Amino acid sequence: MKKRVLILIVMIIMSFNITACDPVITQRQMNNILYTTTTGIDIAENIKDGVKIIYVVTRPDEEERDGLRKLDFFVGEGKTTFNATRNMRPIVNGSLFGGSSKYLIIGEAVAKDCLYKYVDHQLKDHDIRLNIQLFIAKDTTSTELIMFGDTPDQTFHDALDGLIRNIDRKSITKTVDIIEFMKILVNENRAPLIPSVEINSIRQGTLDLEGKPRIKLGGYGVIRNDKLIGYLSDSESRGVNWITNNIEANVYSVELNDLGVIGIEIAYSKSKIIPSISDNKLSVKISVDFDFNIGEQSKAYNIVEDEILDKLEYEVEKIVKDEVMSAIHYSSDNNADILGICDAFFHKYPVEWKEIKKDWPMKLKQIKYDVEVNGSVGGSYEFNKPVGIKNK
């Protein structure tokens, strides 16, 4: 019995001391840990072909003390991303935990160079969370974007959080995490999309910047062969979202000549990509079904009449079809499968796919598209008739 107790004591002592953690007495306090909220990647300024990493960090204890987050920015440069994160350590005054970043901002120059080599470390490092969301700093570096977006009233991280909360109202873009991105990146036939964030130039000089975000979300950045080849416009981005079932809502203003302007909001949408092969020629039918509600009308008349509603549906379908077509044209013109057409063929024709995938970019260009858009009015919220119609 004594022997067993002795062994047990030895094991308990060993379990505390023979581990990779610091000994118990000098344990790491929570208030010494610097938690990263955002990570930025740029091309190094002082090292040829090197990488610059910027960490935005916060300390939990200071947040509790005065209600405001105290932020620090740490910058490191190195030959590789991994190297850069370690090279910043001599200037870090705490225990830096790089794995807690929610956002990874990729500078435009990095995205244009070769995206893969800069984000590989993010996937390999055991500390980094795999749901970290990727953004491209449009027309700028990640450092500049982060610094500009950070104000005394709102941190860059909180500003981006707020913008993302509103992402579904316009459906221009959607968030993409690193796993989702990598899944498409490893597919040689697909062109991954990354949402962009840009400096909100409209606000500069025209509106009071106090308390308002100085950054805004833009359309998708298109990656082909590991490089950024360009950005989709707002309508092209929404076109992609229509096709890929990522439309949550959007408001359109529809002009009906003498009936004035009608404001409608998309309430529901569902799309299908239906590939087909006939006579060795590839074609794709894209079918989009959606419901919308009438939110306002500029002229006072009873809109609930079949003829007017049919006309309205026709006009809305035309707008949606234009957006869908703009995304298709971008894909064909740039040989970039941003819509996942290759996956649609692979899923429907797994046997034939081995042949189809040969020279896919060329085939993508030759695909014939048939777009079918069906919209229908759902309702008009609280009132059917506008208050502008006077009682007689």
Add this chain to the structure above:
Amino acid sequence: MNLIFAGRDVAIYVTKNAKQASWLSPIFSLFFMLILYYLFTYMYGNYKDENATFMDIIYDIVGKFIGKVIVFGIFLWTTILLATEVRYFGEMFLISIHPNTSINVFIIIILLVVAYTLRSGIVTLARMNEIILPILAIGFLMLIIFILPFVKLDSLTPISYIDIIPLIKSSYSTTSCWSIATVILMLGDLINNKEKTWDIGWKATLFNVFITCAVLFAVIGSLGAALAKRANFPFLLSVKYVALFDIIEKVESLLIVFLIMGGFIQISILIYVALQMLKSTFNLANTTPMISIYIVVIYYISLLISGNLFDLQKFTHSIIYHGNIIFYFFIPFIIFYIGKVRRKF
């Protein structure tokens, strides 16, 4: 033991062949495993009165000398397998939570704990397993449920007739992992109610099929086959991807706890059976004095077996998988065949 393989590296090997369809590969292994269980049930049924172990059956069928050579061969192979598993146990910590620590720390600690427990005998181990197995099974299912919201059906399809050959090929690795069941089945003298071996065997195999399919479904559905085959520890990566309601993260620490418990049982059982084989080969009276020596041997082999994780994975894929099939699948089959030819049963 099969939970450990399912949670660790089966996904890497099955996705190499069957890609998006590989989550169905365990179903093909079911057939081979049922054959294995049937052979053991049949043999033990015929040696019921002697209360024989598989070693005794081998001696009876092929003769004492050749039998001892075969059993010693299985013992040597089990030692290599054991060293690989011990090494994987250490590597699991280096990949996941302690990358800058010496692997010796983890290997020494687990071997010390195993050595201490083994002195209490197989009954203690079996009782511990009765507690640990439900925890592991429920834990794995819980983690799979957490991953489900991240599973995309597009990553698991299409499945067509052209996937049948790759699926059969990929089921080789699953069958190889599951064939380690032979190690436990060798101790026929400890199995009560031998007539129930078949009944329990097919249920255990169905459970293996279900849990392995579920793990592969979660891994391939969340990461995709292309990422899963590139990962060192795909299930850990899938679990790491889980963020429940944007609040609960780092759930992978739970998986590590489950794998530590499972690893402990796996290593303990393998060492126990290996020592029983040694006892049988050299007619030893007691294996307890051998535990410490054998564990030191395992420690050194586990360090010598490969220089790094890459070599270990290469070694597993090119040698261990084939060795398991030869020693744990073909040898029982050959023994059964010779027994039949010699009209032993």
